[in-house]
Amino acid sequence: MIRRTWAVTKKEFLHIVRSPGMLFLVTASPLVMLILMAYALAVDIKSVPIVVLDQDLTPLSRSYIRQIVSGPDLVLMRYVGSLSEINDLLERDIIRAAIVISPGFEEQVRALSGFPVQIIVDGSEPKAGGFAFQHILGHTYNFLERQALQAATAQGISPTLLEAPLDLRLRVWYNPDLKAVQDIVPALIAVILGLPAISMSAALAREKEHGSMEMLMATPLGKFELLAGKILPYVITGVADVFLSLIVARVLFGVRFRGNLLLLLVLSVDYFVASLAIALLIAIYARTQRAATVFALLVFLFPGFFLSGIFFPLIAMPPEARMEASMLPVTQFVAILRGLFLKGVGLEVLWGNALTLLVMGLLFGTFAVLRFRKKLA
Template identity: 35%
Template sequence: MMAAMLSRVSAIAAKEFAHIRRDPRTLIAVLIVPIMQLMLFSYAISFDVKAVPTVVLDQDGTSASRAYLQTYRSSDFFAIKGSINDLASVDEAFRNHLAQVAVVVPPGFGRSLAKGEKAQVFVIVDGTEPNAAQLGQAYTVALNQLYDNKVLVKWADRQGFDTTQLGRIEPRIRTWYNPERKSADFLIPGLMVVIIMIVTVQQTAVTLVRERDLGTEEQMMVSPLRLPELMFAKLLPWTLLAFVDMVVIALVGLYYFHVPLRGSVMFLSVSAGFFVFASLGLGLIISAIAPSMESANIIAIMVAFLPAFLLSGFAFPLESIPPVLQGVSYLFPARYMIVISRGVFLKGAGFNELWPQLALLGGYSLLVIALASVLYGRRAAR
């Protein structure tokens, strides 16, 4: 009984491998493209903000204002591209991409400080570069904090209206686990997960649709093969390939981007196994319900790309998205794996800390097999 089942599962797994062998494009799509994506993404989505180009406008011209601006010059976060003479030049500097931040010290700055009053400084940020702007903003706050608590900075964005009163912002920026705020450390463990999710969901999304289009589905129906066996066997070869994929990406991260690996490789591997299986299962569910190859591909792109990037905690913390979307994010395996991946790589966490995520991935894997079987069975006419 068991032997017959294993024989059927291995027959399908072997057949899937034969398809892959016959069509090397699939292998390229699975093994080469992710590495390219890793390279592209890691350079394109760099969260590192260093040496933000900055211009200064000193309308006070006192020794106090010069000393204040000196703190910007000596900081790594700002690269002073020059001084300007009036506010109109700020626009010009932003438009020419000369600067993304302008620091304006208004007249009376030195006098206010001397009297012990709160002095005002304007920092204008180019809002078209949100990441740089946000971090530039944060750094400025920190800098002011360091310089003098008495300095009150008023912010205006490029459009010219006041946004935040800085006195209220808590400028204590502390970065744990990634003290240099090197974004590769933060990026790669998450990116690994995102890329694998995109690649895997795509691969299985068409696999059942193809059987239906070919008519081979009917031949399977007249065999003793059971649907969960079919689902499991369909996932096996891709799980293996996606796992290899994940290892390769991890190696690139470790040796090329010098991401630290502080936790257990074993735990990471087991989790990665479950994660790729779960992601492939998600593709299988798409395949079970999609009416055609085209729609399967489109659904796979929708399901894989957006949630992988936006609902996984990869790009921004899940706590910061609306509660409804937070709920939706639980439907995708990436959110569990990103916690595991970052935890193991950066924090050295293991089973004791991350078992809930691993358990969720395991449960997820079983659930997708069951769900794909049920949905596929319902679609099939029998």
Template identity: 45%
Template sequence: MSFRHLRAVIRKEINHILRDRTTFVLVMLVPTAMLFIMAYALTVDIKHVPIAVLDYDRSPTSRAFIQQVTEGEDLDLYAQVDSLDDIDNLLTRGEIKAALIIAPDFEHDLLSLRGIPLQIIVDGTEPKSGGFAVDHIGGRAEEFISEALASRIRALNVNVSLDSLQPIDLRVRALYNPSLKPRVDIIPGLISMVLGFPALSVALTLAHEREHGTLEQVLVTPVGRAEFLLGKMIPYIIVGLANVIIMPAIARVTFHIPFNGSFPLFFLLSAVFLFAILSMGMLVGVFMPTQPAALALSFLVIFFPGFFMTGIFFPIASMPAEMRMEAMSLPGTHYATITRGVFLPGVGLDVLWPNVLALLGMGIAFTAVAALSFRKKLG
């Protein structure tokens, strides 16, 4: 390994990045942009769910009830309908996500302190919006009815406790909190995912050199294969580290994610992760003859597993055994553990060392395989 050769390749690669504005913007801004888009898309609060109401009672009380249910930004009263057929129609066409049906004796039952039957029909194809509507209507109904019952009890001046009429435990819903909660652990995971983006650039530059014949030219110089691969990787590690500074800052300022661990440690471990993921990109670039092929394979082996198999969205513990093995061989899995650990509980190397070793091992193994396969692939 010659430092001179390595430096020659690094300088050249930096020239490429600076020359080509598109690449520069891509590697610098895309991870940040991806973080923003995904953080918002994945943790968005559900609002303005359209519902229909079929009111068989048509009393002042039922009207007041409808008013209270659809108040605010959560549920929108899309239509008041006259028959179940209408509801069926609207649900089928996707114009509403749920429908509330008020029984004919709603006011009467309420005034006589009886149980109140409410029916909610939901669109099962969209469980999220439907479930939200059910929870929300239920919550509002509880509120409305307990208030109405309380005032009725006062008006009738009878000695009945409200609790005996209302056995439902409201606290279950009080726990339901659609805001912020998921972001706290998703965003550190997302950072580990989008930081893999420079791997794509590395795979592409390598395929580019192959396509344009410059690879062959470089390989007849005294520059060794490992020197060439490392020299190509290092500038992208530097670019990646710029993102390592930017993204926790965004997480903190924009999404109010606490950063409880040591930042220097996080920076160092991020460099190790970049080495591992970029050598994966390198491996792709070595085996793929053209840039489109390198792009496709990067998506297949780096990005999609990075999405679905690194435990960011789906817990690794619930995967089948073979998939668990595969997940453990992805750099993103280990780095997701590191980011979450450093961000939230603020753990250090005493806990994370197995992940760090795994990342180092992968980086060395991938780079070695890439360097060894290099010559064969050229012939």
């Protein structure tokens, strides 16, 4: 049986190796994608452009502006003269926020009667807009604190009493500098390695479309041997890609792997078996390559990006959506790879994800073998 399965595997490998396009797509393209996407996507918002409309033009208003632009987070593009100019810059996507200081700012702040400042934020890009808003608020609080300190000193209250009354000791575990690259790269590996499943769906549907499946059916191969032989090359190249990705992650992006390599091997096989079993089932139901691949696209590519938790944490989804997301192999693999890369945890934590994948693989695999008819329609 093993010999016969291996024969099918060898045949599949030959198909891949003979076509330069396929060879690239199956072996090198996941790595190329990983490198490109990690460079583009694993970035943090570092600074956003803003403008200021200062209608007060007093030393205090200038000192407030200095406070606002004291860090690298907010970049003052220029001073503007009117609200309509702000409107125009926001509409053209040139700035993400604006600060309007009304006349009487100095007077009111000195008299502690108000803070006539308006912050205008571009909500059409909520990530950058929210960033700008939070940072402007932060700088404003600091400015107010400083004003309060000065007022207190003037009244003879000891400034040491007032200075930063709380000492916030912040520690970020697993990712001390809170760099997006550290958790996005492992997750991207999982998402991109949906490609083998898509290739396989297409390859199998192709044999159906061309009628070469019928020839295979006429051989003494058992159903299981045939399907296992079809899956194996993709499991092997997939696992190889996982390990090559480790090197890429380390060398190019400085993302360390903290887990156990053997466990990574086992869980990768677990993932590929689950995702390929689903791909197999898709290929059995689809009559053409285009149907099989569009199916695979809807099951692997889109959800990989939108539902796997790579950019949007699972925990923040509504419970039903979280359920749905957990039923995708890629979601489980994202959690596994983040656990192994960042936390260095083992099966004692990841057993739930591993088990889910195993159950999926067995369930869909069995179903596929049962549904697959070695007869002609």
